[in-house]
Amino acid sequence: MPRDVLNAPTPAWREREEVRLYAESLKAFAEKELVPHEEQWRHDKLVPREVWTKAGEMGLLVPACPEEYGGAGGDYGYDAVFTEAIYGSGASGWGASLHNTIVAPYLWSYGTEEQKQRWLPKMLTGELIGAIAMTEPGAGSDLQGVKTTAIRDGNGYRINGSKTFITNGGTANLIIVVAKTDPKAGAKGVSLMVLETDGLEGFRRGRKLDKVGMDSQDTSELFFDDVWVPAEALLGTEEGQGFYQLMEKLPQERLDIAVHAQTMIEKALELTIAYVKERKAFGKAIIEFQNTQFELAECKSEATISRVFVDSCIERLIAGELDAATASMAKYWVSDLQCKVIDRCVQLFGGYGFMNEYPIARMWRDARVERIYGGTNEIMKLLIARTL
Numbered sequence: 001m002p003r004d005v006l007n008a009p010t011p012a013w014r015e016r017e018e019v020r021l022y023a024e025s026l027k028a029f030a031e032k033e034l035v036p037h038e039e040q041w042r043h044d045k046l047v048p049r050e051v052w053t054k055a056g057e058m059g060l061l062v063p064a065c066p067e068e069y070g071g072a073g074g075d076y077g078y079d080a081v082f083t084e085a086i087y088g089s090g091a092s093g094w095g096a097s098l099h100n101t102i103v104a105p106y107l108w109s110y111g112t113e114e115q116k117q118r119w120l121p122k123m124l125t126g127e128l129i130g131a132i133a134m135t136e137p138g139a140g141s142d143l144q145g146v147k148t149t150a151i152r153d154g155n156g157y158r159i160n161g162s163k164t165f166i167t168n169g170g171t172a173n174l175i176i177v178v179a180k181t182d183p184k185a186g187a188k189g190v191s192l193m194v195l196e197t198d199g200l201e202g203f204r205r206g207r208k209l210d211k212v213g214m215d216s217q218d219t220s221e222l223f224f225d226d227v228w229v230p231a232e233a234l235l236g237t238e239e240g241q242g243f244y245q246l247m248e249k250l251p252q253e254r255l256d257i258a259v260h261a262q263t264m265i266e267k268a269l270e271l272t273i274a275y276v277k278e279r280k281a282f283g284k285a286i287i288e289f290q291n292t293q294f295e296l297a298e299c300k301s302e303a304t305i306s307r308v309f310v311d312s313c314i315e316r317l318i319a320g321e322l323d324a325a326t327a328s329m330a331k332y333w334v335s336d337l338q339c340k341v342i343d344r345c346v347q348l349f350g351g352y353g354f355m356n357e358y359p360i361a362r363m364w365r366d367a368r369v370e371r372i373y374g375g376t377n378e379i380m381k382l383l384i385a386r387t388l
Helices: 017-044 049-057 076-088 096-110 113-125 242-278 290-318 324-354 359-371 377-385
Strands: 130-133 149-153 156-167 174-180 190-196 203-208 219-230
Touching: 017 049, 017 076, 049 113, 076 096, 076 242, 076 290, 096 113, 096 130, 096 174, 096 190, 096 242, 113 174, 130 156, 156 174, 156 190, 174 242, 190 219, 190 242, 242 290, 242 324, 242 359, 290 324, 324 359, 324 377
Parallel strands: 130 174, 149 174
Antiparallel strands: 149 156, 156 219, 174 190, 203 219
């Protein structure tokens, strides 16, 4: 595992036998089903649906789903090792972490019993692929500014609007849509609508977006043109709860971004240390130059500090004690560090670090968005500043 390059203690939650076995299953799945196809998927800008079905058959999806809905009843520790095992393998585009860690918890936390029984078992099998549609062309980190509406129409709702930068947008068929059920009520008018999109009239997907990085991840525009859904599409039983639901779940999403960033830091170090031991310049291995040693010593030190903090945040989340400000610290600081460390690693690769055939170059491109999505790092600092 990438974390082996660090001098960091192993926390108790990671030592649990069932967590270790789950991590081993994930690693084997990634090596067989994901990594060999990464190049093709980057070209296609899409991970095919069959991958989800295979993962579902192996019981790898939504590990924290409560047992009464068919899940293993795990905690966030399982989600953390999922992120580390899958993305640490070099498979960058499969959006299952969002499906597991962000979308599904909204359903079991806020859904009615009927909604949970309807949707969660199918998320476990991969029959339903989850996405959450927050961002709009004119509204990003400011979720109160969304323009998409879900207005009462008979015994249901009529949804109009558009979303952009939606992860899993090209394949998802269970989409949580952030919409205004009362456009005049500000945050109190926001509700979460859950749409099953297969055959849904008025719903359409836009283009797969041409991104700087994360090439194999299907990120799309979504359009809702007079889409009618039944009243049961409202997550929970009360309108106007969406903003509060989002605020309560965003800390977990932000920590998951930090876990992903930390995984990429460790992977970059692993690749770079191996490279500088092999590559020669002026008759000796690059690792023998003092500059290389100092650069990597700094990177390893910062990565170890970051790992200890991330593991502490995971422990606090499992215990139900992770506050929004600390999650914001993890998201902003670790994603900033990710860009810094990977950039230094690219420099040590020299010209090869700028070639897309080398994983370090792709990681460099992939890293940049993590300082933007899940709330920009500037917004994270505002949230932290409120606690001063």
